[in-house]
Amino acid sequence: MTADSTQRTGPAFEGRRWMFPSALIHELGPDTERPGRPPRRTARDWVVDFICFLLAVGLGIVGADSVSGDPAIPAAVVAADQILGALACAALWLRRRLPVALAIVLTPVGMASLTASGAALLSLFTLAVHRPFRCTAWIGGVNIVTIPLYVWLHRDPGMPFAADVVLTALLTVSAIGWGLFVRAKRQLMLSLRDRARRAETEARLRAEQAQRLAREAIAREMHDVLAHRLTLLSVHAGALEFRPDAPRAQIVRAAGVIRESAHEALQDLREIIGVLRAGEPDDAGGRPQPTLAALDTLVDECRRAGMEVAFDSRVADPAAVPAVVGRTAYRIAQEALTNARKHAPGTEVTVSVTGARGEGLAVAVRNSPPEGDIPPVPGSGQGLIGLTERATLAGGRLEHGAEADGGFALRAWLPWN
Known part of the structure; x- marks a missing residue:
């Protein structure tokens, strides 16, 4: 009326x-x-x-x-x-x-x-x-x-x-x-x-609400994807700035990581903008979205960037994990590694993934206490809020916080039926 x-x-x-x-x-x-x-x-x-x-x-x-x-x-x-x-x-x-x-x-x-x-x-x-x-x-x-x-x-x-x-x-x-x-x-x-x-x-209102929720999900996806790439750019650009006398091989490696990360960030941004313009929240038309099977590649990328990452995967067949659950687990691990690189550079990070069908999938990321005082990073905490919401939407839960020794741990559980 x-x-x-x-x-x-x-x-x-x-x-x-x-x-x-x-x-x-x-x-x-x-x-x-x-x-x-x-x-x-x-x-x-x-x-x-x-x-x-x-x-x-x-x-x-x-x-x-x-x-x-x-x-x-x-x-x-x-x-x-x-x-x-x-x-x-x-x-x-x-x-x-x-x-x-x-x-x-x-x-x-x-x-x-x-x-x-x-x-x-x-x-x-x-x-x-x-x-x-x-x-x-x-x-x-x-x-x-x-x-x-x-x-x-x-x-x-x-x-x-x-x-x-x-x-x-x-x-x-x-x-x-x-x-x-x-x-x-x-x-x-x-x-x-x-x-x-x-x-x-x-x-019409339901369609507009669905479109708004889809755009919010894309915005969260943009944060998770670009934060990782841009952090790599920031770390290696800072290393080149403060270590101009570093060995040539180290400078070349850092420049290569910067170039590759910038290329990947632009590619991800282009795909996300394309989805927004087309009004399609699906993954159709772009590169396959990462799932649990791509977690090895993420860890290797972090290691090439200079992080010390210990990876322990006890999932027998990562490809058997449902796409939504696997993608959520990947984004949780990605955001946790990005936070460790920003807030605790130079520390050792442990990534653990366990679970089976019917029991659920558990993801745990922990970094040791950082050495010295680390300046605060603008926008801290927004990624963890997004991860908590993402895990809740998938039917799971997420916990995070500082530990007694000064380290930081993030634990998530996702349903796997």
């Missing part, structure tokens, strides 16, 4: 038990759309109004013939009856804008003029379509109660009084009942339309 439809709710409907949703009020009560101004009519509305006008004119002609054919009725009364009938038929063009006022006015007019009786019936039909049952019941009840008086005023000599009353009551009830049926059908259609509109809105 839109805000615009809410603003269209007429004040006459506030605080009533028969209050409808604003969309229903707008459709069933057109005069509430633009108070004080003529309502817009569609082509279908014009056709329906013209048919109602012709029907009222036809019924009025039948009534006028009946009145003019009775010699007991004076000519002045016949002329007044026909004039009232013509005015009542013309007033039907206001039935959409003023249904209540029209029904109230045509109640005594239809009683006094036989020519106007058809217009009075159509006004009751319009009232039942466009106004709630309580309003229709009051005005319709007055019309039904006055039927005996109407029949007495316009007595048909060829029909018994009781039969004439019953027939007129049936016509009145039929007009009101048909109007209530049309209103109920419109309410049902508008309710279904409003429900479909809400379903479309909810589906």
Whole structure:
């Protein structure tokens, strides 16, 4: 339901038990759309109004013939009856804008003029379509109660009084009942339309939320991937800056690591940006994402960068680990090694991976205490927050913290079914 439809709710409907949703009020009560101004009519509305006008004119002609054919009725009364009938038929063009006022006015007019009786019936039909049952019941009840008086005023000599009353009551009830049926059908259609509109809105919101979550996951992936590469760049660039007199072989090796890390970082960034532009959170179209089987390559890369890494893998078949679990374990180990390189350079790092199907996969990374004072690194702690969330989303858990000897340990468990 839109805000615009809410603003269209007429004040006459506030605080009533028969209050409808604003969309229903707008459709069933057109005069509430633009108070004080003529309502817009569609082509279908014009056709329906013209048919109602012709029907009222036809019924009025039948009534006028009946009145003019009775010699007991004076000519002045016949002329007044026909004039009232013509005015009542013309007033039907206001039935959409003023249904209540029209029904109230045509109640005594239809009683006094036989020519106007058809217009009075159509006004009751319009009232039942466009106004709630309580309003229709009051005005319709007055019309039904006055039927005996109407029949007495316009007595048909060829029909018994009781039969004439019953027939007129049936016509009145039929007009009101048909109007209530049309209103109920419109309410049902508008309710279904409003429900479909809400379903479309909810589906769009769910799609937007899924897209936002996918982009957040890509952002976390970007942090995990680029932090490792950029840390290598920072470490080796710092070594070249503070050790310009290092042996040529060491300088060449550091330059090679910088070049390779920069190339890998650009490649990873290009793939992530491509995924964001395509709006696809999947891994399709890029390089295969690393899993547990690629952990050996990560450790070798860290060793070539100068880290002391002891790697202990007790998983019989790393390729058998599910892709999501293996990728999560890889990112956890990668982030832990990056943190060890930033916060405890030169220390020995131990990486341990154990587990089996049905028991889960355990990843433990520990580094010994750093030597000397290490300056704080901007943005510290964000990677661990992301790892904790990643492990939780995979159905596992992650713990980390400093140990008694000053070292730092990270332990994670992931389900492997």
